[in-house]
Amino acid sequence: MRERKKQKTRWAIQEHAVRLFAQQGYDATTVEQIAEAAEISPSTFFRYFKTKEDVVIQDRYDDLMIEAIRTAPPEFTPLEVVRHSFLSAFSTISQEEVDQVLARSKLSFTVPALRMRALDNMQASIAVLAAPLAERLGRPPDDFRARAFVGACVGAIINAMIDWVHRDGQMDVLAAMDEALSVISDGP
Structure with a gap:
């Protein structure tokens, strides 16, 4: 159950990131903006994805x-x-x-x-x-x-x-x- 919750959070972060990239452009979107949209902290973002690139690639x-x-x-x-x-x-x-x-x-x-x-x-x-x-x-x-x-x-x-x-x-x-x-x- 815990693993499913982690996966759900991971894909929610990714979904918000992709939406922001489409709206603002990849380079103009920050990890802080992604974290805010996903209602997590930037440090939580980095627990799920090592880099901004990984949020698209993984x-x-x-x-x-x-x-x-x-x-x-x-x-x-x-x-x-x-x-x-x-x-x-x-x-x-x-x-x-x-x-x-x-x-x-x-x-x-x-x-x-x-x-x-x-x-x-x-x-x-x-x-x-x-x-x-x-x-x-x-x-x-x-x-x-x-x-x-x-x-x-x-x-x-x-x-x-x-x-x-x-x-x-x-x-x-x-x-x-x-x-x-x-x-x-x-x-x-």
Whole structure:
């Protein structure tokens, strides 16, 4: 229960931050303003997010995808496991959360400081997601081939996300992700 309350606070802070960034611009919005809007202290903000960039970049999807990788049917190929993990994680979120992902993605693609932080986060996510895939394959968690494969899949997903953002969310993002991943198996 305590953990759920912490997560609820975390996402409320993020929601207020994204709203303020959209209204005032990323650079013009301060941590103090975010804290005030979320009715917390600035020190509480920093208990949840180490930096202002993290309030945009952090999400819960790695945990959802790790669980989906671990619970995917044993007969799935590596691509089927990754496809299952991405699609099942994103199909469970509400429309409100999808809108929040769109707003955060727009910020990540347009604010230079966030673009760099998003790249760092992607590299960390690739390693985190590759570990359970490597385990499924009987390899060590830091297996290079598993990381390279997950990195290729993430690259495909990023292209789907870029199209989704450029179309202002006016497309089926799950279908775009699925199509992007099909390029890994089928080629262009």
